[in-house]
Amino acid sequence: MRVVFAGTPATALPSLRTLIDSPRHDVVAVVTRPDAQSGRGRKVHPSPVAEMAEEAGIEVLRPQKAGDPAFLDRLRAIEPDCCPVVAYGALLPQEALDVPRHGWINLHFSILPAWRGAAPVQHAILHGDEITGASTFQIVKELDAGPVYGVLTEEIRASDTSGSLLERLSIAGAGLLAATLDGVEDGTLEARPQPAEGVSLAPKITVSDARIAWDRPALHVDRLIRACTPSPGAWSEFRGQRVKLGPVRVLPGERLAPGEIVAAKTAVRVGTATDAVELGEVQPQGKRLMGAVEWARGVRPEGEESFT
Numbered sequence: 001m002r003v004v005f006a007g008t009p010a011t012a013l014p015s016l017r018t019l020i021d022s023p024r025h026d027v028v029a030v031v032t033r034p035d036a037q038s039g040r041g042r043k044v045h046p047s048p049v050a051e052m053a054e055e056a057g058i059e060v061l062r063p064q065k066a067g068d069p070a071f072l073d074r075l076r077a078i079e080p081d082c083c084p085v086v087a088y089g090a091l092l093p094q095e096a097l098d099v100p101r102h103g104w105i106n107l108h109f110s111i112l113p114a115w116r117g118a119a120p121v122q123h124a125i126l127h128g129d130e131i132t133g134a135s136t137f138q139i140v141k142e143l144d145a146g147p148v149y150g151v152l153t154e155e156i157r158a159s160d161t162s163g164s165l166l167e168r169l170s171i172a173g174a175g176l177l178a179a180t181l182d183g184v185e186d187g188t189l190e191a192r193p194q195p196a197e198g199v200s201l202a203p204k205i206t207v208s209d210a211r212i213a214w215d216r217p218a219l220h221v222d223r224l225i226r227a228c229t230p231s232p233g234a235w236s237e238f239r240g241q242r243v244k245l246g247p248v249r250v251l252p253g254e255r256l257a258p259g260e261i262v263a264a265k266t267a268v269r270v271g272t273a274t275d276a277v278e279l280g281e282v283q284p285q286g287k288r289l290m291g292a293v294e295w296a297r298g299v300r301p302e303g304e305e306s307f308t
Contacts, residue, residue, distance in 0.1 A: 001081035001102070001185050004061075006031040010048045011166055012086035014174035015107060019084065020056055022178055024185065029059040029078055031066070033089050067093040075099050082184060084177055085139065086170075094141060102184050104139040107177045109169045110202070111135060111151055113194045116144035117202035121169065122162045126205075126227040128219075132156055132165070134173040136180040138191050147191035149180045161229040161247060205232060212236045214259035214307055218250045218275040233283075236307035238299070243307070246281035246289075259306035263296035270307060 003025050005016050020027050030053040035046050050060045063071035072095055082102035085092075097104055110120035111133040117123075124132040133153040140146040152172055156165060183189025210228040212221055212235065226247050228234040233244045236259075248270075256262060256271025268279045279292035284299075 001025050001181065002028050002079065003181070004029045004031060004075065004078060004080040004083045004100070005049070005053075005086075006083055006088040006092075006104070007049045007086040008033045008047045008089045009087050011170045012049050012088075013052055014171045015084065015086045015177050016049060016052055018174040018178045019181070020052075020058075022181075025178075025181055027053075027056075027058055028080065029053075029061055031061045031063070031071075031075075031083075031088065034062045034064060066090055066096045072096060072099070082181060084181060086173070086177070092139060097139060097141070105149065105177070105180060105184070106137055106139050106144075106146075107173045108135050108137065108144055109133075109166065109173065111153065112137060112144060112148055113197075113199040115200055115202040118204040119162075120202045121166045122205050122227040123200075123202035124156060125160060125162055125165065126223050128223060129156055132169070134169050134176055136177055137194075145194060147193050149183065149189055149191045150176050152176050159226075159247070161226045163230045207232045207235075210234045212245065212307070214271065215273050218272040218277050221272050221277060222248055222250055238284075238301075238305075238307055242285045243295075244283040244289075245279060246283075248277035248279055251276045251278055257304070257306070259308060261296075261301040261305055261307060263293075263301050266293065268292040268296045 003019060005019060005027050007016060019025055030049055032047045032049045035044050038045050053060050061071060061074060076099055080100045083100045083104040085104055085106040092104060112135040115123050131153055133151055135151045136149040138146040154169055205228060210232045212224060225234040225245055229246060235242050235244045252275050254276040256269060256276045258271050258273055260271040262269045269276045270279060281289050282292050282295040283289045
């Protein structure tokens with residue numbers, strides 16, 4: 001099939017590479033978000049998907065909105081058979097959905113209808129799910145509600161961050177997306193409606209959502225930090241300054257007051273509503289990432305100083 005691939009971040013790259021290498025499909029263009037500022041210098045860079053497409057000599061479309069008339073005209077002129085989507089990051093109007101004869105097929109990182117929305121992996125970790133996965137489905141106007149073509153499952157490990165879990169799912173999901181397109185082309189795969197029961201929503205986790213509440217149980221603190229690693233980054237305040245915190249280790253049976261910091265030569269512990277946790281990596285505002293012991297050696301927490 002002639003396909004136009006839609007995606008933006010690095011998460012989409014395994015799928016794009018798989019389809020570029022596929023002998024069964026021809027990636028004739030990609031759709032991605034416009035170039036954006038990134039990095040410390042805030043320089044304007046193309047998206048990871050745009051970079052891979054340009055290296056492969058594939059046309060790149062960067063509409064401000066997927067409903068822009070010029071973009072829709074170009075999409076119609078390309079005449080794609082299907083438009084696979086992985087983390088594109090923008091809503092698709094009906095005028096765009098109507099262009100390819102096989103529609104737009106999305107690779108979504110949950111087992112639908114669970115965790116519809118922008119942050120399915122983060123919410124699966126935050127809510128303590130033991131199993132997650134990925135689904136391919138036909139995009140319709142309602143959010144992540146279209147009929148499903150295929151599903152894979154993946155165990156959530158106790159040490160998983162959203163970054164590590166998403167990396168595994170993006171690699172496994174690339175094969176699922178390619179197999180879905182093969183089945184659509186062959187006419188051997190039929191999308192089935194999602195069940196009405198079991199719907200849950202996974203809205204984007206904001207910076208304010210990522211603030212650690214030390215008066216919550218250690219299990220919640222652990223899950224929140226892992227869910228927010230690497231983005232947007234879990235954080236707390238120390239002496240009025242924001243500090244980002246990486247994954248922690250729960251210390252069963254150790255008790256400290258919520259937020260209380262105890263710094264020793266080999267470890268830094270913080271209290272929660274239940275067990276204390278041992279800090280891993282710490283990034284003070286405006287500074288580099290460092291180990292918790294190095295951070296504590298620099299700031300020297302005194303007495304019963306706490307994170308707030």
